[in-house]
Amino acid sequence: MPIPRGGLRAALKTTVARRLSACLCVLAISAQPAVPQEDPWARPVLGFMGVPGILDMPTAHPMQDADFSLSLGVFEKTRRGTLHFQITPRLSGVFRYVNIEGYGTQDQYYDRSFDVRYLIAEEGRHTPAITVGLQDFGGTGVYASEYVVASKTFGRLRATGGIGWGRLGSYNGFTNPLGILSDRFETRPDGEDGIGQTGKLDARHWFRGDAGFFGGLQYAVNDRLLLSAEYSSDAYESEERRIDFDRKSSFNFGATYRIQDNIDLSAAWLYGSTFAVGLTYTFNPKTPNDYPGGLDQAPRAVQVRAPGSAADLGWTQQAGATQILRGDMQSFLAADGMVLESFAVDARTASTSVRTGTQVYPAQAVGRTARIMTQLMPASVERFEITLVTPGGMPVSTVTVNRSDLEELEHAPDGSWQSFARARIEDSGPGAATGVPEGAFPRYDWSFGPYLSAAYFDPENPLRLAFGLQLAGSFEPVQGLVLEGSVQQSLAENISGLPGSNSILPHVRSDANLYAGAADFTVANLTATKYFRPGEDLFGRVTAGYFEPMFGGLSGEILWKPSDSRLGLGLEVNYAKQREYEQGLGFLDYDVVTGHASAYYDAPGDFHYQVDVGRYLAEDWGATIGIDREFDNGIRIGAFATFTDVSFDDFGEGSFDKGVRFHIPLSALTGSRTDLSITRTIRPIQRDGGARLEMNTRLYEQVRAYQQPELQNEWGRFWR
Numbered sequence: 001m002p003i004p005r006g007g008l009r010a011a012l013k014t015t016v017a018r019r020l021s022a023c024l025c026v027l028a029i030s031a032q033p034a035v036p037q038e039d040p041w042a043r044p045v046l047g048f049m050g051v052p053g054i055l056d057m058p059t060a061h062p063m064q065d066a067d068f069s070l071s072l073g074v075f076e077k078t079r080r081g082t083l084h085f086q087i088t089p090r091l092s093g094v095f096r097y098v099n100i101e102g103y104g105t106q107d108q109y110y111d112r113s114f115d116v117r118y119l120i121a122e123e124g125r126h127t128p129a130i131t132v133g134l135q136d137f138g139g140t141g142v143y144a145s146e147y148v149v150a151s152k153t154f155g156r157l158r159a160t161g162g163i164g165w166g167r168l169g170s171y172n173g174f175t176n177p178l179g180i181l182s183d184r185f186e187t188r189p190d191g192e193d194g195i196g197q198t199g200k201l202d203a204r205h206w207f208r209g210d211a212g213f214f215g216g217l218q219y220a221v222n223d224r225l226l227l228s229a230e231y232s233s234d235a236y237e238s239e240e241r242r243i244d245f246d247r248k249s250s251f252n253f254g255a256t257y258r259i260q261d262n263i264d265l266s267a268a269w270l271y272g273s274t275f276a277v278g279l280t281y282t283f284n285p286k287t288p289n290d291y292p293g294g295l296d297q298a299p300r301a302v303q304v305r306a307p308g309s310a311a312d313l314g315w316t317q318q319a320g321a322t323q324i325l326r327g328d329m330q331s332f333l334a335a336d337g338m339v340l341e342s343f344a345v346d347a348r349t350a351s352t353s354v355r356t357g358t359q360v361y362p363a364q365a366v367g368r369t370a371r372i373m374t375q376l377m378p379a380s381v382e383r384f385e386i387t388l389v390t391p392g393g394m395p396v397s398t399v400t401v402n403r404s405d406l407e408e409l410e411h412a413p414d415g416s417w418q419s420f421a422r423a424r425i426e427d428s429g430p431g432a433a434t435g436v437p438e439g440a441f442p443r444y445d446w447s448f449g450p451y452l453s454a455a456y457f458d459p460e461n462p463l464r465l466a467f468g469l470q471l472a473g474s475f476e477p478v479q480g481l482v483l484e485g486s487v488q489q490s491l492a493e494n495i496s497g498l499p500g501s502n503s504i505l506p507h508v509r510s511d512a513n514l515y516a517g518a519a520d521f522t523v524a525n526l527t528a529t530k531y532f533r534p535g536e537d538l539f540g541r542v543t544a545g546y547f548e549p550m551f552g553g554l555s556g557e558i559l560w561k562p563s564d565s566r567l568g569l570g571l572e573v574n575y576a577k578q579r580e581y582e583q584g585l586g587f588l589d590y591d592v593v594t595g596h597a598s599a600y601y602d603a604p605g606d607f608h609y610q611v612d613v614g615r616y617l618a619e620d621w622g623a624t625i626g627i628d629r630e631f632d633n634g635i636r637i638g639a640f641a642t643f644t645d646v647s648f649d650d651f652g653e654g655s656f657d658k659g660v661r662f663h664i665p666l667s668a669l670t671g672s673r674t675d676l677s678i679t680r681t682i683r684p685i686q687r688d689g690g691a692r693l694e695m696n697t698r699l700y701e702q703v704r705a706y707q708q709p710e711l712q713n714e715w716g717r718f719w720r
Contacts, residue, residue: 012432050082173210248272466493
């Protein structure tokens with residue numbers, strides 16, 4: 001029996017702070033036990049703004065490289081939820097979501113903002129760490145400010161002093177010292193107290209107007225307990241005016257207790273009038289769990305040949321030898337979660353094509369396949385050619401290893417590096433596979449389980465959800481042709497309660513409420529895709545059908561991606577037609593030709609860059625820039641922004657499309673083999689400008705995982 005929508009809508013109308021608090025508690029309970037670090041300053045504490053800070057004021061030291069922190073601070077009608085990511089050892093980014101009761105014209109006011117911080121100088125023996133920061137530089141301006149801050153450590157004592165502008169220069173301010181450079185720094189343009197339009201990067205405000213000093217002291221009583229005292233330069237003018245906040249003092253006092261290395265609990269007395277509490281959870285994608293070797297089953301050992309056995313070619317005269325070896329390979333690979341695509345063998349070389357299946361890491365799949373081949377192949381076979389094939393049936397790369405190298409290096413101290421240096425990784429080319437096992441096609445797969453979708457940051461309800469049951473399946477009649485689809489039965493949702501769209505652009509995304517409320521049983525997607533290799537270093541696909549809940553049509557894509565190159569170039573062209581709100585098989589009147597030219601670059605140091613230039617669903621032209629940091633365990637955290645010929649005013653709230661995204665394979669959290677993952681894109685708000693089709697058949701992510709740069713990054717797993 002479906003749950004009534006009205007009941008769920010009422011149940012879900014809680015504050016964003018309570019949701020974030022619940023998430024933090026779950027994370028804290030599920031976190032792996034950690035011994036607190038002996039150095040109390042190894043990882044700075046986060047203040048009530050969710051950045052490294054004393055209490056309400058920032059400090060200069062950064063978090064550890066790649067730290068991803070979630071924090072919640074609560075005081076005086078204010079709840080601040082913050083995501084902080086240490087993008088590089090010096091650069092960090094922040095997304096903050098705030099709920100203030102009675103601020104503005106609403107009983108519950110929600111505000112979103114972004115910060116960026118950069119470490120100018122590390123702390124030295126005689127010099128402090130120095131950081132410059134922009135606070136709330138892309139939001140409504142509730143917390144808009146800029147600062148330069150310095151911190152110096154003296155054993156268990158850390159001192160901080162800084163100068164701030166905007167909010168951080170609003171109490172006991174003085175004439176801007178940057179005025180010696182230009183008179184324009186002395187005046188800061190009037191703001192809107194955070195009630196204006198979000199998303200505009202107005203650099204005219206930065207480092208302008210009066211400045212103010214702030215600072216404080218932190219004392220580490222031991223490796224768990226930290227005491228803090230600060231002088232704040234934030235006058236809290238808008239809060240005093242709008243929510244009757246009583247700012248009696250500029251001095252704040254508090255304490256932080258480190259429950260575990262990654263969990264902090266803070267309490268403070270702020271501005272002489274209010275008590276504050278905060279909770280912080282920090283997660284580092286480099287070391288997400290205590291399972292460095294994983295919980296997977298042990299790989300097969302390399303079987304070393306007897307001396308002189310390589311000269312024996314008698315097996316080549318045995319009838320049906322190839323068929324027997326092919327059957328054995330198929331069984332052994334299946335036992336390790338992989339699928340044999342094709343197999344061929346002669347006196348000296350064995351060639352096998354493999355789909356990695358449940359093996360999460362392709363390099364690990366190559367290593368396990370090679371060891372299986374040492375156990376099964378006749379002693380005369382010296383060269384193993386292992387071709388990696390995408391789930392759609394496209395051969396990508398061929399890894400060639402010598403059997404004698406495997407026998408020599410299995411237990412060598414530097415076996416991983418030497419095995420990579422001796423291996424050869426090449427493009428597999430467009431040739432058709434030979435030696436496909438009998439009965440390999442047709443293939444099918446299916447799954448059944450719950451689904452969850454979300455809409456974020458509606459001013460009336462910051463988190464709207466839809467959940468239900470989903471049946472998904474795929475059918476592959478021949479290699480490279482994949483039919484797949486899914487149907488969903490909604491059990492409950494409150495996305496249909498979103499306000500109706502006021503967009504002056506074609507409603508390609510802003511009618512989410514109409515799609516959510518039109519029907520309980522829907523066809524989420526239904527497509528036929530043909531994958532092919534048009535030439536060396538080239539990959540192609542053609543997809544037809546219902547791509548996603550809102551659009552269907554015809555899509556074609558070509559990707560150029562050499563096996564040993566970090567650069568890839570792609571071209572996609574689509575004819576898209578808008579689906580009916582009920583998400584059956586019908587369409588609305590709106591259609592559009594859309595497409596993009598894309599450049600991808602897999603940079604050293606875990607970073608990946610992508611630029612897409614072309615026409616979007618609302619017939620606007622522009623470009624999307626995406627930057628992601630990717631870790632060897634598959635965790636990916638990034639951000640994107642889209643700028644098109646739609647003006648900020650025509651786009652509406654948010655000014656332009658932007659957001660943060662993350663992808664977390666569950667194997668990285670559990671240490672067990674699984675191909676399940678958590679993937680989410682969090683936008684401040686979804687509008688019609690800069691909207692692209694949602695496609696799960698795009699080529700680049702399928703191809704790159706099987707090519708040399710990615711295989712090299714994870715080659716340490718070759719022997720696991």
